[in-house]
Amino acid sequence: MSSMPPPPKMSGIGLASPSGNTANPSRASNIRTAYSTPSSSNISSIYQTPPPTNLSSTPSRTTGKTAAVHSTAKASSTSSSVSTSYEAFAPRTAEQRARLTRIAALTAGPCFTEDSKEECSEEIITLSSAMCPPKSSDMKNNTHSSEMYSTPMEQAISQTLNQTIHATNNLTNLIKHTASLRLALQASLNIAEDVSQRHADLLRQSGELSAAAERLQHEEQVLTHRAEEIGMPLKHYDAVDRIGVLVGVLFKEGGRVVVRGIAKLHVDNTEEFVHILEEIDEAVEFFGESGGGAEVYGRPGSSGGKNDRRRIERQFDPSASGSVEYYRRACALQDAALELLRVGVADRISQTSTQIQDALNLPKVPIAADKLEASLVYTRFHGISKRSNALITIARKRLEALGSDSVAAASYDELLTLCRNTYCGAREILLTNTVRSHMDILKERHGLVGMTRLASVFLIRLCTVETALYLDFFGNSEKRRQPSKMESGEGKDANEKNEGGNSAEENHAEGFPGRVLKRLGSTSSHSGAAVLASQILSEDATYREAEFQSMLGALCSALHRTIRRGLVSVLDLDVLCQVVSVLREERSAANSSPTTLAAARAVSGVIQDAQERLIFCANTALHKEVVRFKASAGDLNYPGKLLGEKPKAAIVVEDEGEAKEGSELASKEAEEAKATAFDPNDAVAAQLRVYESWFPPMRSVLRILSKIFRVVEPRVFEDIALQSVQSCTKSLKDGSVHILRNSGQIHADLFLVKHLLILREQLSPFDIQLRSVERQLDFSEAGKAVTRFLANRNRRLFSMSTENALVTLLREGVSVQESSVDSKRDLEDCLRSACNDFIEHTSSSLLGPIAGFVDQCKNAVGSATVSTDVLIKAPFMNAGVVKGVFTEASENLDRELDNTTKQMNLYLENTATQNILLKPVVRKMTRSLEEAKRFIGDVPDEENGWDAELRAEVLRLSESFEAMVKTVSSKQGAR
Numbered sequence: 001m002s003s004m005p006p007p008p009k010m011s012g013i014g015l016a017s018p019s020g021n022t023a024n025p026s027r028a029s030n031i032r033t034a035y036s037t038p039s040s041s042n043i044s045s046i047y048q049t050p051p052p053t054n055l056s057s058t059p060s061r062t063t064g065k066t067a068a069v070h071s072t073a074k075a076s077s078t079s080s081s082v083s084t085s086y087e088a089f090a091p092r093t094a095e096q097r098a099r100l101t102r103i104a105a106l107t108a109g110p111c112f113t114e115d116s117k118e119e120c121s122e123e124i125i126t127l128s129s130a131m132c133p134p135k136s137s138d139m140k141n142n143t144h145s146s147e148m149y150s151t152p153m154e155q156a157i158s159q160t161l162n163q164t165i166h167a168t169n170n171l172t173n174l175i176k177h178t179a180s181l182r183l184a185l186q187a188s189l190n191i192a193e194d195v196s197q198r199h200a201d202l203l204r205q206s207g208e209l210s211a212a213a214e215r216l217q218h219e220e221q222v223l224t225h226r227a228e229e230i231g232m233p234l235k236h237y238d239a240v241d242r243i244g245v246l247v248g249v250l251f252k253e254g255g256r257v258v259v260r261g262i263a264k265l266h267v268d269n270t271e272e273f274v275h276i277l278e279e280i281d282e283a284v285e286f287f288g289e290s291g292g293g294a295e296v297y298g299r300p301g302s303s304g305g306k307n308d309r310r311r312i313e314r315q316f317d318p319s320a321s322g323s324v325e326y327y328r329r330a331c332a333l334q335d336a337a338l339e340l341l342r343v344g345v346a347d348r349i350s351q352t353s354t355q356i357q358d359a360l361n362l363p364k365v366p367i368a369a370d371k372l373e374a375s376l377v378y379t380r381f382h383g384i385s386k387r388s389n390a391l392i393t394i395a396r397k398r399l400e401a402l403g404s405d406s407v408a409a410a411s412y413d414e415l416l417t418l419c420r421n422t423y424c425g426a427r428e429i430l431l432t433n434t435v436r437s438h439m440d441i442l443k444e445r446h447g448l449v450g451m452t453r454l455a456s457v458f459l460i461r462l463c464t465v466e467t468a469l470y471l472d473f474f475g476n477s478e479k480r481r482q483p484s485k486m487e488s489g490e491g492k493d494a495n496e497k498n499e500g501g502n503s504a505e506e507n508h509a510e511g512f513p514g515r516v517l518k519r520l521g522s523t524s525s526h527s528g529a530a531v532l533a534s535q536i537l538s539e540d541a542t543y544r545e546a547e548f549q550s551m552l553g554a555l556c557s558a559l560h561r562t563i564r565r566g567l568v569s570v571l572d573l574d575v576l577c578q579v580v581s582v583l584r585e586e587r588s589a590a591n592s593s594p595t596t597l598a599a600a601r602a603v604s605g606v607i608q609d610a611q612e613r614l615i616f617c618a619n620t621a622l623h624k625e626v627v628r629f630k631a632s633a634g635d636l637n638y639p640g641k642l643l644g645e646k647p648k649a650a651i652v653v654e655d656e657g658e659a660k661e662g663s664e665l666a667s668k669e670a671e672e673a674k675a676t677a678f679d680p681n682d683a684v685a686a687q688l689r690v691y692e693s694w695f696p697p698m699r700s701v702l703r704i705l706s707k708i709f710r711v712v713e714p715r716v717f718e719d720i721a722l723q724s725v726q727s728c729t730k731s732l733k734d735g736s737v738h739i740l741r742n743s744g745q746i747h748a749d750l751f752l753v754k755h756l757l758i759l760r761e762q763l764s765p766f767d768i769q770l771r772s773v774e775r776q777l778d779f780s781e782a783g784k785a786v787t788r789f790l791a792n793r794n795r796r797l798f799s800m801s802t803e804n805a806l807v808t809l810l811r812e813g814v815s816v817q818e819s820s821v822d823s824k825r826d827l828e829d830c831l832r833s834a835c836n837d838f839i840e841h842t843s844s845s846l847l848g849p850i851a852g853f854v855d856q857c858k859n860a861v862g863s864a865t866v867s868t869d870v871l872i873k874a875p876f877m878n879a880g881v882v883k884g885v886f887t888e889a890s891e892n893l894d895r896e897l898d899n900t901t902k903q904m905n906l907y908l909e910n911t912a913t914q915n916i917l918l919k920p921v922v923r924k925m926t927r928s929l930e931e932a933k934r935f936i937g938d939v940p941d942e943e944n945g946w947d948a949e950l951r952a953e954v955l956r957l958s959e960s961f962e963a964m965v966k967t968v969s970s971k972q973g974a975r
Contacts, residue, residue: 236283240329243276247336251329258332267340267391277398280334281408287327288407334408338415344391346422352380353426363433369458373465377430385472392419392474417547423473424551427466435462435555439562448566449578452606455563456586459556459599466552467543467595475542543595552598563606567613573621573707576614580711583607611712618704618720625700626727635696636738638751642693642906695755697731702762709766718768725770725823728759729830736834746845746900749838750907756831757913763824770823778815785813838917843924846896846965848889853882854928857935872939879945879954882936886957893961897968922969929962 092100244250248263267273356376360367367375399412438458442451543549563579570576583603590600637645691699701724709717732755740748763770786809789795795805802808844851853876860871871877904914936954939946 236286239279249336283330284408345388345419366434366437369438420547436558452582460596463596463599556602580610626697629697701728722823745841752834754907776817778817782813839920843921849885850889879950
């Protein structure tokens with residue numbers, strides 16, 4: 001507890017102030033009275049006071065007693081004595097003393113006594129000292145008085161008396177001390193109540209002051225706003241009168257005459273010029289909206305648009321109000337200020353373009369593509385781009401600040417449109433002739449296909465460089481994204497790789513320092529353009545403006561113009577397919593960057609033209625080589641064509657008028673056969689020979705479809721394939737008929753099966769449905785409808801309803817017939833029919849006379865209605881005849897089987913296909929033999945020359961015949 005700081009003085013609760021003056025004199029005097037210590041001479045009088053129980057009476061009594069004690073203490077203040085602590089009789093514990101010390105430290109305060117000898121330094125009485133009994137000064141006197149007695153008895157009496165007096169004094173002091181404590185507490189409560197009352201008064205007064213301050217502040221804002229409203233018109237009037245001299249406009253004769261002169265204001269002084277524009281725009285806004293000037297003279301820069309009033313000539317009107325007149329003057333000032341911008345941008349561009357044309361003799365003499373980027377066409381424009389961009393930025397920011405609905409915004413929009421049109425017109429004049437000349441040179445040097453690729457690269461590069469230059473003029477530099485180090489490094493590596501180690505030319509144009517630009521005439525890939533596009537683009541979408549895109553489209557139209565003239569004369573499908581493929585690749589490259597969308601659109605137009613030409617040539621070739629095909633002797637020389645025999649000289653044609661065309665086709669086939677006569681060990685030559693062995697119509701169909709499959713649109717390809725497959729199938733059937741007449745049944749069947757299988761197999765990778773719905777107009781009822789129309793006397797020709805006579809005539813006379821066409825299904829049906837014919841004809845050929853014998857038996861059984869006697873007595877059922885039939889069939893079976901397997905190996909190279917066709921043949925032959933055995937078994941012995949021995953011999957021949965067929969079939973399957 002010794003480390004605790006000394007207790008603070010009690011000046012904070014009103015007992016005493018630091019200067020010695022009390023806050024309340026009456027209360028302070030009472031406190032000093034209560035805290036004053038009585039002297040020893042007044043002990044007896046104090047001892048005779050009423051008992052301490054009266055201290056609990058009313059405050060008035062207590063106050064009276066306190067006053068009595070105070071007067072007694074004041075009368076005896078001349079004698080000083082030392083009071084003795086009551087701890088001598090009732091000592092406190094250490095814990096009590098510590099607690100009292102803490103209370104004293106927390107609650108003690110100064111108190112001043114009247115008995116102090118020093119006037120300026122009175123004794124400070126704290127609450128802790130007040131709680132302790134006053135010190136007694138009688139001990140020393142009692143000690144001296146005890147020495148006056150000589151006898152022990154007197155000394156004892158004197159000592160007892162002193163002790164009694166001392167105890168009485170102590171009790172009296174305690175009573176006084178308690179009373180003083182009560183008074184001090186009452187004074188503290190009164191002071192606290194007074195402080196609370198003052199605090200409440202202070203809060204009330206503070207609230208009133210705050211409300212008054214807020215009211216004054218609101219009144220000050222209202223007055224300020226009213227003052228601004230009163231001064232606003234004056235500000236705009238002053239601005240109109242003051243700015244006229246700066247922009248070179250003078251109003252004479254009271255505003256009747258407007259004189260234009262030289263402006264003192266310079267557009268390169270950006271801050272001052274922008275400030276003047278702001279003042280003019282504010283004046284136009286104020287006088288136009290608030291003053292009603294826009295209703296009288298219209299919006300500045302308006303041209304009769306949908307949302308703008310028609311522009312009226314702003315002439316002086318003496319009857320107009322001051323606001324309307326000043327609106328007219330403000331519009332004149334705005335026109336003069338924007339005229340400075342127009343001269344600085346649009347006129348400068350036109351002047352630069354004229355100078356370049358005079359210097360380079362454009363457009364009469366085109367510029368070489370490899371020198372275009374370093375010519376004056378770009379360097380001069382880069383030189384004026386920075387100042388032009390600064391001026392255009394001023395106009396654009398003012399337009400954005402005003403908004404589209406502002407009265408003063410239309411003039412800025414008109415100015416920006418004028419600048420863009422002037423720039424695009426100048427660039428188009430400078431570059432059009434050069435671009436077209438370069439296209440023509442590329443076509444002469446590299447042909448149509450090579451020119452297509454090089455011209456596309458040239459246009460992509462041109463669009464990229466032109467976009468960069470356009471952004472130098474009209475772009476927003478604040479939105480321009482700077483390339484990162486990684487992107488710059490990748491672009492540099494790509495440029496070095498594409499240029500093959502050649503050094504690149506650095507273009508230090510305004511806005512793009514250090515950019516690597518390749519020559520426009522180079523044949524490199526598009527990575528350089530992609531890097532450049534990533535450098536110049538971010539959120540700035542200025543390059544998408546309609547005027548600039550229209551200019552790029554006009555420049556890129558040279559590609560369409562040049563290639564279209566070349567496509568008209570091209571008949572080769574391979575060249576057209578190459579052109580379309582190259583253009584598709586270049587379109588993908590152009591679509592990868594937003595700066596080259598104009599080139600992508602131009603390339604897309606050329607692709608459409610090339611596809612149209614390709615479709616036309618493909619249909620023409622299919623119609624000539626498939627639909628109108630007339631087979632020659634070499635085309636129908638099967639199996640000689642499979643064996644590699646030379647075509648015969650005779651030509652099989654159906655129309656004499658087309659004999660010449662057939663001979664030309666035959667000679668062409670002969671040349672192709674001669675050209676494909678390579679080494680037999682060469683796999684490519686063998687494959688070519690197989691390809692040449694195909695029937696020409698089918699070969700043409702597959703060749704054309706394979707070429708145009710990935711070049712034309714899927715719907716167009718499917719329609720072409722649908723028609724070509726139908727025509728090819730019909731041509732194969734016709735060819736099979738000719739081969740049947742010339743080479744035999746088995747060759748005709750195998751020819752049709754072979755080519756239909758190849759056609760189905762080659763069409764499967766295309767993954768097409770070959771389905772369509774054909775619609776045709778049916779006029780079969782037209783005659784009857786016309787008759788009814790003419791017979792109707794009350795027909796309504798001009799009725800606007802369904803009862804109209806003409807509508808009725810069309811509805812009844814013309815109908816639409818729909819039919820579903822499925823070429824794939826027709827192809828499958830044709831193949832199935834060809835296979836069935838082959839199975840039927842081959843089984844009949846192998847069975848020989850047995851097939852005829854079975855047919856005769858079936859016919860006989862079918863004609864007999866009562867019994868089988870007709871079959872038993874039939875001549876062809878004679879035992880000798882039947883034996884001869886089986887003997888002859890067995891003798892011819894080996895030859896027929898060898899011929900069949902040989903022809904199947906010749907036509908069908910796939911063994912699995914041969915087995916698939918042979919199995920039904922064997923089953924049919926087995927079934928025919930079983931029927932023959934059944935018919936033979938129906939004939940009893942001793943009838944028609946039959947006996948047991950002959951029957952057994954015939955059955956043995958039949959079993960032998962069947963075993964030979966199955967043996968050949970198993971051998972063929974084992975292969």
